[in-house]
Amino acid sequence: MTGSPELLEYFLVEATEYIDAIDQLVSSPQLTPDTNALLASARALRGSASMANAESISEIGLALEQLSLRLRDSSLAWTEDLFHAIRGSVADLRSLVRHVRIWSEEDEIRAQAASVSLRRFIPADARRPTPPSSDATTPVFVALQTAAIAAELDAFANAPDERRSLDDAVARTRTLRGIAGISDYPPLAEVADSVERFARTLVPDMPPHARETELFRSAAEVMRDAADQLRATGRCTLGESGVARFARAVAALEVQDPEPAPVRVDSLFYGDSAGHVVAPTTAPTESPATRLHRELMTRSEHLRRLVGDARRAHDPVSRQRAASTLREALKEAASLTATFGAHQARALFSDAAAATDLLGHEELDAIDGACGLAMAPFTSIDELERRLAVVQRARVATPKSTPVIAPRITPPFSAPATPPKASPVIAPPPPPPPPVLRLPLNDSAPPRVTASGPAPAEPITDPEKVPQPRAAAAP
Numbered sequence: 266m267t268g269s270p271e272l273l274e275y276f277l278v279e280a281t282e283y284i285d286a287i288d289q290l291v292s293s294p295q296l297t298p299d300t301n302a303l304l305a306s307a308r309a310l311r312g313s314a315s316m317a318n319a320e321s322i323s324e325i326g327l328a329l330e331q332l333s334l335r336l337r338d339s340s341l342a343w344t345e346d347l348f349h350a351i352r353g354s355v356a357d358l359r360s361l362v363r364h365v366r367i368w369s370e371e372d373e374i375r376a377q378a379a380s381v382s383l384r385r386f387i388p389a390d391a392r393r394p395t396p397p398s399s400d401a402t403t404p405v406f407v408a409l410q411t412a413a414i415a416a417e418l419d420a421f422a423n424a425p426d427e428r429r430s431l432d433d434a435v436a437r438t439r440t441l442r443g444i445a446g447i448s449d450y451p452p453l454a455e456v457a458d459s460v461e462r463f464a465r466t467l468v469p470d471m472p473p474h475a476r477e478t479e480l481f482r483s484a485a486e487v488m489r490d491a492a493d494q495l496r497a498t499g500r501c502t503l504g505e506s507g508v509a510r511f512a513r514a515v516a517a518l519e520v521q522d523p524e525p526a527p528v529r530v531d532s533l534f535y536g537d538s539a540g541h542v543v544a545p546t547t548a549p550t551e552s553p554a555t556r557l558h559r560e561l562m563t564r565s566e567h568l569r570r571l572v573g574d575a576r577r578a579h580d581p582v583s584r585q586r587a588a589s590t591l592r593e594a595l596k597e598a599a600s601l602t603a604t605f606g607a608h609q610a611r612a613l614f615s616d617a618a619a620a621t622d623l624l625g626h627e628e629l630d631a632i633d634g635a636c637g638l639a640m641a642p643f644t645s646i647d648e649l650e651r652r653l654a655v656v657q658r659a660r661v662a663t664p665k666s667t668p669v670i671a672p673r674i675t676p677p678f679s680a681p682a683t684p685p686k687a688s689p690v691i692a693p694p695p696p697p698p699p700p701v702l703r704l705p706l707n708d709s710a711p712p713r714v715t716a717s718g719p720a721p722a723e724p725i726t727d728p729e730k731v732p733q734p735r736a737a738a739a740p
Contacts, residue, residue, distance in 0.1 A: 273365055275317075275433075276316070276319065276362075277363075277365065278413070278433060279313045280310060280365075281362060282409055282413055283310040283313065284355060284359055284362065286405075286409060287329070288355050290302055291351050291352060291355070293348075294343075294344070294348035298343075300337035302405045303329075303336070304330060304333035305405030305406050307326050307330040308330050309405075309409065310325075310326040310329070311327050311329075311330055314326055317365070319365055321361070321373055321377065322358065324380045325354055325357070325361075325376060325379050328380050329351070331384075332383060332387065335386075341386065347386055350382050350383055350385075350386065351383070353379070353382065354379045354382065357375055360372075361375065361376055404495045404501075405495070405496075406444065407441065407444060407447065407453070407491070407495055407501075408495035408496045410444075411441065411491045411495070412488070412492035413437055414437045414438060414457070414460075414488045415485040415492065416485075417430045417433045417434035417437065418430075418431075418434050418460070418482070418488070419485045422481050422482045422485070425472045425473050428469070431464055431467075434460065435460065435461050435464050441454070441457045442457050442458060450491065450495075450501040452487075452582035452583045452586075453488070455582045456484050456488065459484070459582075460480075460481065460484050463477060463518060476517045477518065479514045480511070480514040480515065480517075483507070483511040483514045484511055486507045486510065487503060487511050487582075490503055490507055491503060508580055508582055509581050511581075511582055512581035512584075512585045515585050515586075516585060519585075553605055553606075554645050556605075557602070557607065557646060558643060558649075560601055561598075561601075562640055564597065564601065564639075565598075565637075566636075566640070568591070568594055569633060571587070572591070575587040575591055575623075575624050575629060576629060578624070587624065588623050591624075595614045595618035596614070596618050598614040599611045599614035602614065605646060606646065607649060609649075609650040609653050609654050610649060610653050612657065613631075613656060613657045614635075616660075617632055617660075627660070635656045638652040638653060638656065639652075
């Protein structure tokens, strides 16, 4: 065998599992095996052997794949002779896989004999099988991979010093994520990605933290549950408790790094006219607005794709992963706009990244609208700032939920009450007339004035005292 030592080690683990699966399926000459599961295991064995350059073992896997396909199509009957041929090839495969690193001529002869014993049941005109349906093979292959990942993660959680188990689990997560139909079994792809991502952060010479161990244990629980369901029903409907436990473990390890202070490019230059280590170009080919627009085009398209992924995320693990990815992209957009002095754009992206309900409809609509405005051409950074200021004001001012307005209740009609009879109003007496000043006929005595007016004149009884009219003066 000409494969690399690391690849051969990986092949040893995988091939042994596929052979065990075939051995369990072919258990009795009277009981026809599950042809879909047998086809998936044989095909996986052939693919793994081809990757490891174990061509002789790959030929045996191809013969098993052809037999499984004919059994599934009912063009080949399940007989006792066929049962013993497959059981003999399983025994040969176990020995050949163990000798893959020290392959000899005897092993080559034994592999060819095993292939010939299987091909005698296949007609000469049917050497190469038609590609099997992915609906039949994918669940079995995913079940094998998830079960192996769960076993490796449990082994590492119980013995953290043995990093070999974790390395094997990470290698299998990459294989699992590369399956074409893995998106039909959420959230296995997100779990595999999180396991690989946090495994790379472990310090080689230090034991894992309790939070990291909890992450691997919860991931093993999700993978084991998925493997059991796929083997039993061919479908994957994970329980909420295991998925929620893994989501909490991921959230506990998601460390929010403090946002660095923005640095403008022009602040890196000295203020004098002397030579600098970094000098600006004398004739810039593009304006800052043009460069910012070109950068925002790519960032905005990426943000819109993440917003679409966030809208389609429903389970806790997928939502946690979507929120984390979207938050990191928003921070990068905020840092980019800050370097160009677009403070309104930076505030919008930073506030959105720090939002507690990042996956809410209001926040996602605001991010999508801001990306649309950023992708539209603008002639200056101020124009972009004015556009995004509208989105920021709407984002801050718009309530998160529609306020409930109490219905206006109209009171029933009732006749107005009869007003009480008013008591008669007694008019006040008119004011007394103003006092009249009466002057005496003679000038001898001044008139007497009292508080109520001059004193009344006394009656004149003496005729001599009756005043006589004055005679007119002579001309």
